[in-house]
Amino acid sequence: MKVTSIRIRGYHCDAYGHVNNARFLELLEEARWKFLEPAVRERFFETEKLLFVVVNINIAFKRPLLPHQLIHIHIKDLTYNNRSVSMIQEIIDDRSSVVCSRAEIQFVLLDSITQKPVPISDEIKAKFEQLLTDD
Numbered sequence: 223m224k225v226t227s228i229r230i231r232g233y234h235c236d237a238y239g240h241v242n243n244a245r246f247l248e249l250l251e252e253a254r255w256k257f258l259e260p261a262v263r264e265r266f267f268e269t270e271k272l273l274f275v276v277v278n279i280n281i282a283f284k285r286p287l288l289p290h291q292l293i294h295i296h297i298k299d300l301t302y303n304n305r306s307v308s309m310i311q312e313i314i315d316d317r318s319s320v321v322c323s324r325a326e327i328q329f330v331l332l333d334s335i336t337q338k339p340v341p342i343s344d345e346i347k348a349k350f351e352q353l354l355t356d357d
Contacts, residue, residue, distance in 0.1 A: 223296055223297065223298040223354065224253075224256075224257050224296070224297040224298075224353065224354055225294050225295065225296050225297075226252065226253035226256045226257070226294070226295045226297075227292060227293070227294050227295075227316075228249060228252065228253075228292075228293055228295065229290065229291070229292050229293075230287050230288060230289055230290060230291045230292075230293065231289065232289050234249075234287070234289075235288070235289055239288070239289070240286040240287060240288055241286065241287035241288075243281075243283060246281065246283065246287070246313070246323055246325075247279065247281070249287075249293070249295060249313065250279075250281075250295065250311050250313070250325055250327070252295075253295035253297060253311060254297070254311070254327070257297050257353055257354075258274065258353065260353060260356060261349060261353060266349055267331075270345075270346075271333060271334045271335060272331045272332065272333070272334060272340065272346075273331065273332040273333075273334050273337075274329060274331060275329055275330055275331070275332055276327060276328070276329045277306065277328050277329060277330055278326075278327070278328040279325055279326070279327050279328075280325065280326045281323055281324070281325040281326075282323060282324050282325070283322075283323050284320075284321055284322055284323055284324065285315065285320055285321075285322040285323075286322070287313070287322055291315065291316070292315075292316035292317075293313050293314065293315060293316060293322065294313075294314045294316060295311060295312070295313050295314075296310075296311065296312045296314060297309055297310070297311055297354065298310050298312075298354075300350055300351070300354060302342050302347050302350075303342065304341060304342065305330055305339040305340065305341055305342060306328050306329065306330045306339070306342070307328070307329055307330075307331075307342060307346075307350065308326055308327065308328045308329075309326075309327050309329075310324065310325070310326055310327075311324075311325045311326075311327060312324050312325075331346065
């Protein structure tokens, strides 16, 4: 499991004083970028000529996010299919440990030249498992 911590700021919130549903997606994306950062730094995707593309997000909003709230975004439960990978992302409140939202993200890796999905190889699986467990 990989965890990203973010403090909710005023600019994250809408006129109702809580985080809007679209902003939840941005917070989840921030955690995915942090998750992928070591592979990006080592140029794994570039060397393999791969593009990481989200193709589906299913999110359940369970609790509002409010200004000054510290949240932890967990990435876990990677599932590998022939040409796609799914992961679970949960936004968890720091104080109560309550799950505020749960999302299932499905993505593909495209060949950067042909723009077509590539099979999820053992090498790709190994890289994602390494990203999941590295600190």
